Amino acid sequence: MHDYYVYVYIDPRNYEEFYYGKGKGARKTAHLKDSSDTNKAKRLSAIKAAGLSPIIRVIAANLTQEQALLIEKTLIWKLGKSLTNISQGHFSEKFRPHDTLHKYLPGFDFRKEIYYVNIGEGPHRNWNDCRKYGFLSAGQGPQWSNPLKSLCEGDCVVPHLKGAGYVGIGIVTNPAIRVSDFRYKGKRLDRYSLEAPHTFANSDDERLSEYILNVRWIKTVERDKAFFKKKSGLFTTQLIRASLSGQPKTLEFIERSFEVSISEIMKENEG
Numbered sequence: 061m062h063d064y065y066v067y068v069y070i071d072p073r074n075y076e077e078f079y080y081g082k083g084k085g086a087r088k089t090a091h092l093k094d095s096s097d098t099n100k101a102k103r104l105s106a107i108k109a110a111g112l113s114p115i116i117r118v119i120a121a122n123l124t125q126e127q128a129l130l131i132e133k134t135l136i137w138k139l140g141k142s143l144t145n146i147s148q149g150h151f152s153e154k155f156r157p158h159d160t161l162h163k164y165l166p167g168f169d170f171r172k173e174i175y176y177v178n179i180g181e182g183p184h185r186n187w188n189d190c191r192k193y194g195f196l197s198a199g200q201g202p203q204w205s206n207p208l209k210s211l212c213e214g215d216c217v218v219p220h221l222k223g224a225g226y227v228g229i230g231i232v233t234n235p236a237i238r239v240s241d242f243r244y245k246g247k248r249l250d251r252y253s254l255e256a257p258h259t260f261a262n263s264d265d266e267r268l269s270e271y272i273l274n275v276r277w278i279k280t281v282e283r284d285k286a287f288f289k290k291k292s293g294l295f296t297t298q299l300i301r302a303s304l305s306g307q308p309k310t311l312e313f314i315e316r317s318f319e320v321s322i323s324e325i326m327k328e329n330e331g
Contacts, residue, residue, distance in 0.1 A: 062122045066121075067118045068117055069115070073110060078100070088116055172329060173305055176301070176304050178219075178222070179220065180300070194244065196272075201268060205269070209235065210301070213235060216229065216325060220296060229325075232275055238263065239269060242272040293309055
């Protein structure tokens with residue numbers, strides 16, 4: 061239903077726009093009773109203390125909820141530094157991080173993206189094998205293999221080893237395929253001395269097989285030299301794969317640690 065709208069709160073003392081919101085019905089006036097400790101509530105209290113009332117205006121109307129969410133998020137992104145909004149939730153991952161217009165970012169300035177990949181070491185996979193034979197892997201169920209299978213040729217990957225940190229950076233050269241179909245220098249992986257004892261477990265089952273993503277490594281390190289810094293806000297997740305496009309702090313850490321320029325890597329890859 062097209063009964064949503066987007067509204068703005070304006071400070072009558074200086075005509076600054078300080079809050080954007082979306083809603084329907086009487087939502088736009090609900091903030092006037094806000095007594096929380098937020099910046100928005102403090103601004104409203106200051107306006108009231110001056111004997112004034114905020115100017116409230118609807119700036120887009122007759123919207124669906126999804127349309128209202130996107131318009132609200134766009135306005136918050138554009139003027140985020142001067143607003144009392146807390147920008148998160150719906151659509152936030154679609155927007156470029158603030159203060160990064162001077163940088164080339166994967167996913168925004170390049171067609172390909174840069175992804176965090178959780179190695180998930182165990183009996184089916186080992187970082188030493190991945191590093192030596194040029195691959196990343198996931199499997200033993202579609203919930204683990206499908207995220208890896210969604211990566212495309214040209215994507216940049218940064219593998220992470222739980223309890224250690226980031227151990228490499230590379231470029232995907234071929235999409236993920238079943239381990240029994242993968243070849244390294246013309247030979248199946250079971251022709252090599254793998255450290256993971258059960259890489260080929262369930263390889264005859266399309267759903268449960270391990271899947272191998274071919275990677276051209278740019279820089280790698282051994283597990284005991286992995287890069288990480290605790291309690292520093294660096295990105296980690298238990299997901300198999302996650303985009304790093306909205307993680308400028310982590311990308312800067314990766315560049316410093318591996319002594320690479322991600323923008324240069326992506327530019328070369330675009331060509």
